[in-house]
Amino acid sequence: MLSKAANQVCRLQRIRAAASVSTRQASTIADGFLGAIGNTPLIKLQNISAETGCNVYGKAEFMNPGGSVKDRAALGLLQAAEAAGQLKAGGTIVEGTAGNTGIGLAHCAAARGYKCVIYMPDTQSSEKMDLLRMLGADVRPVPAVPLDDPMNYNHQAKRFAESLDNAVWTNQFDNTANRDAHFATTGPEIWEQTQGKIDAFTCATGTGGTLAGVAQYLKVQNEGVRIFLADPPGSVLHSFVQRGVLEREGSSITEGIGQGRITENLKDAQIDDSVRIEDPRTVAMMFRLLKDEGLFLGASTCLNVVAARDVAAKLGPGHTVVTVLCDGAGRYASRLFSKSWLQSKELFDAVPEDCKHLVSLR
Numbered sequence: 173m174l175s176k177a178a179n180q181v182c183r184l185q186r187i188r189a190a191a192s193v194s195t196r197q198a199s200t201i202a203d204g205f206l207g208a209i210g211n212t213p214l215i216k217l218q219n220i221s222a223e224t225g226c227n228v229y230g231k232a233e234f235m236n237p238g239g240s241v242k243d244r245a246a247l248g249l250l251q252a253a254e255a256a257g258q259l260k261a262g263g264t265i266v267e268g269t270a271g272n273t274g275i276g277l278a279h280c281a282a283a284r285g286y287k288c289v290i291y292m293p294d295t296q297s298s299e300k301m302d303l304l305r306m307l308g309a310d311v312r313p314v315p316a317v318p319l320d321d322p323m324n325y326n327h328q329a330k331r332f333a334e335s336l337d338n339a340v341w342t343n344q345f346d347n348t349a350n351r352d353a354h355f356a357t358t359g360p361e362i363w364e365q366t367q368g369k370i371d372a373f374t375c376a377t378g379t380g381g382t383l384a385g386v387a388q389y390l391k392v393q394n395e396g397v398r399i400f401l402a403d404p405p406g407s408v409l410h411s412f413v414q415r416g417v418l419e420r421e422g423s424s425i426t427e428g429i430g431q432g433r434i435t436e437n438l439k440d441a442q443i444d445d446s447v448r449i450e451d452p453r454t455v456a457m458m459f460r461l462l463k464d465e466g467l468f469l470g471a472s473t474c475l476n477v478v479a480a481r482d483v484a485a486k487l488g489p490g491h492t493v494v495t496v497l498c499d500g501a502g503r504y505a506s507r508l509f510s511k512s513w514l515q516s517k518e519l520f521d522a523v524p525e526d527c528k529h530l531v532s533l534r
Contacts, residue, residue: 230473274309359385462530
């Protein structure tokens with residue numbers, strides 16, 4: 173047993189060590205908003221790791237300055253447009269987005285002195301639309317229609333950009349600058365943070381940029397790293413990976429993920445397998461992460477975590493699995509934490525009994 177004096181010495185050593193870490197972190201100076209994007213931590217998901225016997229980590233992309241993984245894509249798209257001479261001082265950035273890429277672009281536009289116009293489906297959460305407006309973006313909600321309809325939000329964004337001088341449609345779905353941003357930043361960060369000891373990576377995809385870019389980098393480092401696409405109902409990607417067909421079934425409450433086609437970003441992505449995650453499991457995980465881990469995360473993130481748990485269970489104990497914690501739940505709270513909204517989607521019963529007190533009655 174340590175003496176009182178020895179205990180005090182140990183305590184002082186711990187305080188000094190913690191202060192040293194804090195000082196090192198605080199000494200990092202970012203060059204404005206753009207310089208603060210990336211270098212997010214990996215968070216070990218304690219309960220899921222214990223449950224599976226694996227090290228299950230989430231890349232904390234909600235800690236980007238704009239609050240989501242899409243800050244990386246926004247920066248990559250902007251830098252590519254500038255390098256190509258498509259944007260000059262005072263120009264306009266136009267995008268079609270379900271929200272988070274638009275939020276990232278609005279931040280980047282403000283930081284670089286550009287105007288920003290966002291077309292988005294009118295089915296998206298009011299929180300995201302309100303935030304975009306507060307960031308100075310011209311938000312244009314339009315009816316949610318399929319991609320083959322000329323009034324689809326992406327087509328409208330493209331046409332509007334083409335009608336302006338000194339403007340660019342950043343085209344997040346098919347502009348591979350999106351994927352390249354993750355190859356250049358997210359993939360290397362994960363490899364370094366795991367010290368190369370990673371067995372699998374999984375996440376859902378909307379544009380395909382995160383999954384494809386990270387997969388490409390990890391496969392260059394170690395071809396044995398397994399890449400799992402996580403997919404919600406209503407998307408065709410799970411059927412494509414499993415059977416080579418674009419087959420849609422069901423629908424999902426998740427925003428910004430799932431797809432009805434293979435985007436340019438997703439083409440040639442090195443995907444080994446896929447998992448399909450239904451909404452009740454996503455909702456249950458959202459509340460479990462909040463109550464058990466203290467993490468207030470959005471639905472697409474929680475789908476990713478369910479997928480990571482499934483992959484860990486499939487690989488067996490002793491493996492390391494990484495996924496993406498895309499954004500926080502604050503942008504969806506009026507829906508996901510509303511009893512009436514969850515009931516309207518027949519999902520209130522998916523909320524664990526010991527978490528039902530976290531749901532608003534409205």
